[in-house]
Amino acid sequence: MSSKLPPLSSLRVFEAAARYCSFTRASEELGMTQAAVSYQIKILEERVGTPLFLRRPRQVSLTETGERLAPVVSEAFELLRGAFAVAEDASQGLLSITTVNTFAANFLAERIGRFQFKYEDLAVRLDTSPGIIDFAREEFDLAIRAGRGNWPGLETHLLVPAEFSPMLSPELAASIGGIKQPSDLLKLPFIDPSDPWWKIWFDAMDTSSDELKCKPRSRMGTQTLEAKAAEAGQGVAILTPAFYRDSLNRGRLIQPFERVCHDGFGYWLVYPKARRNVPKIRKFRDWILLEIKEHYEREEIAITERRETDAIVY
Amino acid sequence: MSSKLPPLSSLRVFEAAARYCSFTRASEELGMTQAAVSYQIKILEERVGTPLFLRRPRQVSLTETGERLAPVVSEAFELLRGAFAVAEDASQGLLSITTVNTFAANFLAERIGRFQFKYEDLAVRLDTSPGIIDFAREEFDLAIRAGRGNWPGLETHLLVPAEFSPMLSPELAASIGGIKQPSDLLKLPFIDPSDPWWKIWFDAMDTSSDELKCKPRSRMGTQTLEAKAAEAGQGVAILTPAFYRDSLNRGRLIQPFERVCHDGFGYWLVYPKARRNVPKIRKFRDWILLEIKEHYEREEIAITERRETDAIVY
DNA sequence: ACTATGCATAAGGAGATTTAATGTATTATG
DNA sequence: CATAATACATTAAATCTCCTTATGCATAGT
Numbered sequence A, B: 001m002s003s004k005l006p007p008l009s010s011l012r013v014f015e016a017a018a019r020y021c022s023f024t025r026a027s028e029e030l031g032m033t034q035a036a037v038s039y040q041i042k043i044l045e046e047r048v049g050t051p052l053f054l055r056r057p058r059q060v061s062l063t064e065t066g067e068r069l070a071p072v073v074s075e076a077f078e079l080l081r082g083a084f085a086v087a088e089d090a091s092q093g094l095l096s097i098t099t100v101n102t103f104a105a106n107f108l109a110e111r112i113g114r115f116q117f118k119y120e121d122l123a124v125r126l127d128t129s130p131g132i133i134d135f136a137r138e139e140f141d142l143a144i145r146a147g148r149g150n151w152p153g154l155e156t157h158l159l160v161p162a163e164f165s166p167m168l169s170p171e172l173a174a175s176i177g178g179i180k181q182p183s184d185l186l187k188l189p190f191i192d193p194s195d196p197w198w199k200i201w202f203d204a205m206d207t208s209s210d211e212l213k214c215k216p217r218s219r220m221g222t223q224t225l226e227a228k229a230a231e232a233g234q235g236v237a238i239l240t241p242a243f244y245r246d247s248l249n250r251g252r253l254i255q256p257f258e259r260v261c262h263d264g265f266g267y268w269l270v271y272p273k274a275r276r277n278v279p280k281i282r283k284f285r286d287w288i289l290l291e292i293k294e295h296y297e298r299e300e301i302a303i304t305e306r307r308e309t310d311a312i313v314y
Numbered sequence C: 001a002c003t004a005t006g007c008a009t010a011a012g013g014a015g016a017t018t019t020a021a022t023g024t025a026t027t028a029t030g
Numbered sequence D: 001c002a003t004a005a006t007a008c009a010t011t012a013a014a015t016c017t018c019c020t021t022a023t024g025c026a027t028a029g030t
Helices: A006-021 A024-032 A034-048 A064-093 A101-107 A110-117 A170-175 A194-202 A223-231 A241-250 A279-313 B008-022 B023-030 B034-048 B064-093 B101-107 B112-120 B168-175 B196-204 B224-233 B239-251 B279-314
Strands: A053-057 A061-063 A094-101 A123-128 A142-147 A154-165 A237-239 A261-272 B051-057 B059-062 B094-099 B123-128 B144-148 B152-166 B237-239 B261-272
Touching: A006 A024, A006 A034, A006 A064, A006 B008, A024 A034, A034 B064, A061 A064, A064 A094, A064 A279, A064 B034, A094 A101, A101 A123, A101 A154, A101 A223, A101 A241, A110 A123, A110 A279, A110 B237, A142 A237, A142 A279, A154 A194, A154 A241, A154 A279, A194 A237, A194 A261, A223 A237, A223 A241, A237 A241, A241 A279, A241 B008, A261 A279, B008 B023, B008 B034, B008 B064, B023 B034, B051 B064, B059 B064, B064 B094, B064 B279, B094 B101, B094 B279, B101 B123, B101 B144, B101 B152, B101 B224, B101 B239, B112 B123, B112 B279, B144 B279, B152 B196, B152 B239, B152 B279, B196 B237, B196 B261, B224 B237, B224 B239, B239 B279, B261 B279
Parallel strands: A094 A123, A094 A142, B094 B123, B094 B144
Antiparallel strands: A053 A061, A142 A261, A154 A237, A154 A261, B051 B059, B144 B261, B152 B237, B152 B261
């Protein structure tokens, strides 16, 4: 199918040497010594079976064969150069992120616009899917996943620790005269009584929760629906407060107890270690870590404010 | 002017791997191990900054970027393959020879046709020029030159030793009653009395030639004209018998004495040592050496025959 | 469950490539 | 005309790339 190609390294040298008609000049462009150029040309000439350059006194010139070869080699290299320049650009121009739904809905969706505004030449593809992701197997630059952050070979940044605390609508709380102590919650319906987080939280509050039977695994990632149900006053949910600051501030949900628990899980930004310095990856990483930082700074303030308000309400 | 190219060796590997969508298959085509392919692809991916293959369970497939790159890389390599195939063919298809005039006129001209007939796909360019030739500086495959055969870096084959002996037309010989002894020649005009060969020859025959004053350097390469003059009966010339076998056989010239001298000079086939195995060079070398061999075999016979004839004439 | 297939990785080494130093030839210069 | 400057060739030694061997891991097929 294909006659064997000459050594490719010698071709690159030939291309440059032919352009300049000078081994010395070519060696400068290629960042090597003149001796190396001379050597490579010799290799190529031996391979082709005929001289490619005529050694004139103070310059070399192409032989007939060299003259025919040079433009084709140049063209081929131009093709490659073009293709790779585009490929590198293109690969830098699209940032594809896969994220678990909870994080997308409660944090990323409302902020990603700012990222796109800041980096206008960077298109963002946002994919929402659960489960783990194998970067060797799927075309994503970044992933946001829930877990403990122990993924080998991947760079990880904790975005939001999966803290949790019971939440409910103010109306539901008022229906039983307010929530004064943890056991009050047990008078109300639970939106997902099987969530293991309940036990952890009640244990931390030294309150028995035997009547709830927990599932073995937490179901992080489905908080969005539970939150909607809680807002609608259908019961008490155990949620990650950081994701619902807005609802709390607007009074659509209340978090009756400051106490948050957490089980070591969290939402992580992950990507292959080897790609940590790819520009678009760096851009997103730096941006989101700053957003997170600011978010928590504002949350500090919000909590203090609510505490004061709550003191009035209850 | 040009963004740097990725390592070219990795491109060749990529091209094959993309064609097969299989590292193993590619490694077979390329004659290397699967590990080597894997390594090269990794290099390239790191260089481009993005994966080019998705590692699916039992096969790899191209990523979007890989998909865009593959056809361009293939095209570039196809270009190169084509160009070099042609160049190699072309460089094999034209044999260019530079030769000194004497040899061309007296030996090569009448035989080169047979070479061209034997190798019809080989065009021959015959250049007649004196002086030395620098293969690094001029586009010739072969040269035929007069000298002592001591050219460093060049492969040399002695074609015809520059032997010499006086020759003249039979008519001129008859005009003084035949040539019985060397001194008889001195009674006749010399076509080029300054040729240093005269002295060597007369010395070898123990005959004084003081009346001739020789130039310091022989003038090999201009024999053709002297021979013509001798045939026309204008005088005695000192010539290389091997070149005038035909004239001798036809009786247009006679060589009165068997004794030939030589001064170490000769006609040589020369070419760069490094190119000794280039097919067209090998073809010509083998062909001409055989022609020479046959020429001398026939000359042996001719000399014997002439000797018998001469015995009758004189 | 077991085998076969396909890719990844690590270590080691052969060979290719590059450099540094030097030589040769030619042109330019004082 | 001698000298300096330019450009390429050549050599040996150092370096580094690339390849192989050996091994591991995951998946698909039996």
